[in-house]
Amino acid sequence: MHVLDLFFGLTVRGPRFFADGWGDRALCDASDPAALAARPPARIAPALGPPHEMLGGRLSEGTFESPEALLPACARTARFRLLLPDGPLAGIAVHLAASGDQGFELRLRFAAPLLAHGLGALVLENPYYGARRPPAQVRHAVRCVSDLVLLARATVDEARALLAWLAATYRVPVGVTGYSMGGQLAAMAGAATPFPVAVVPVAPSCSPDAVLRDGVLSRVADWAAIAGGAPVDAARRELLARFARFSVRALPPPVAPEAAIVVGTAADGVVPPSEMVRIAEHWGCELRWLAAGHVSAVLREQPAMREALRDAFARLGAVHARRAAVPVRRRARRCARGTDGTAPRTSSRASRHPA
Structure with missing residues (x-):
């Protein structure tokens, strides 16, 4: 454990x-990540304000109605900031809050700094945070367990909806x-988005119970x-078991x-670093320490976190290039067979030539 983490755990107030x-125990019991992922991303129509120059790019403020109907009224309107480069746009990443x-x-x-590489950013405000915070809540300490469940469920759903909207609107990798x-x-x-996206979780837990079980923040809950x-x-065991179900490995x-x-x-x-290993092993992807x-x-x-994001987008670009080449090869094979579906009369050498 790094000494700063230990100091943070001892001094956090x-x-x-x-x-x-x-809170709503029935909601806690019914929340299922697999069922959430089985639904297509919600269609949203964000209202986007005019851009202004900031941080070396063009910054716009946006809002949309959250697809999570069970959020309290104060949290139903999602807010975000969209930062795009002045030059060519190579991709856009949705940045979720710690x-x-x-x-x-x-x-x-x-x-x-990623603007210089053509990568824009959409920064989403979590439900129960900032302007979406209920009046009785102090800072980010949600008042009940079901609030945290809704926060997580709504954030995932909103992020999926934003990924689909960005891909359709800007026609770039997301x-x-x-x-x-x-x-x-x-x-x-x-993991719950039904099309290829770059995914770079940094210092993530595989499921939220790990932080309350073993970490320096295990005492932040009012047990x-x-x-x-x-x-x-008994209550602690029950809560940890509930949270363990909201796992990346459930998808x-x-x-x-x-x-x-x-x-x-x-x-x-x-x-715990073992949580990061669990995600990478489940996905079969690179784990960068x-x-x-x-x-x-x-x-x-x-800088290393930004480098990982750039690398993931570069790899996503290769994925898109391979997928775009598939229809071209199929069209070439159809042309090679002729309009009547039979192979054209050519020499065997020509027929073997790659399209």
Whole structure:
């Protein structure tokens, strides 16, 4: 464990999560990642404001109605920022928030250097964060377990919808990335998208129970409130079992796992590094290690994270090139057979010539 992670765990202060207990237990029991992934991405029609120059590119503000109907009224309108380069556009990545990242600025500043490589960024505000936060909630400490379930479910659904909208609107390769909690939700959104996307989860957990089970943040939950008078150990086991179901491994690998790179933090004391291994092994994709902890990676390793995103988009470009070549080869084979479906009368040497 990196010393900064240990210091972070010892000094972190703030409101406890789940102070109101379980909330809607039926919703917690019914939430199934596989069922979510089986649905096609929701169709959205974002309202996009005029762009203005910022961070070396063109920044627009956008909103759309969340496809998650069970969100509270304050969270139903999703907000995002879209940062595009002034020059040619090579791709756009959706950037999902880490736990506590309630604004847009941190992720926009992370994404800005990628503009020089033609990569734009769409930065989404999580449900229950920022302007989408319920009045009784203090910062990012959701009041009950079902709020966190809805946050995760809605973020994955919104990210999938945005990926489909970006691909259809801008006709460029698209991808999704995020750090920590954002990394896990990015992994799930990428795996649940029915077309090839670049997927770069950074310091992700495979399922959220790992952070509450073993990490330095295992005490952020209000276990007594969750227990509601029952034995705390039993309530803890039940919650961890519920959270373990919301796992990246509950979904199949992404459509193009060759365009996925899991970026692991080898000295992480918040998310166990074994969680990153679980995702990469399930997907059969590259696992790229950073010699850093959860906190020090954010401070020192952002260039390496950007490099992973560039590499994933380059690989996705190769995937698109191969797919585009398939119809061309099929048309060439049909032409070689003639309009009546029979092979044309040519020499055997000519008939073997590659199209």
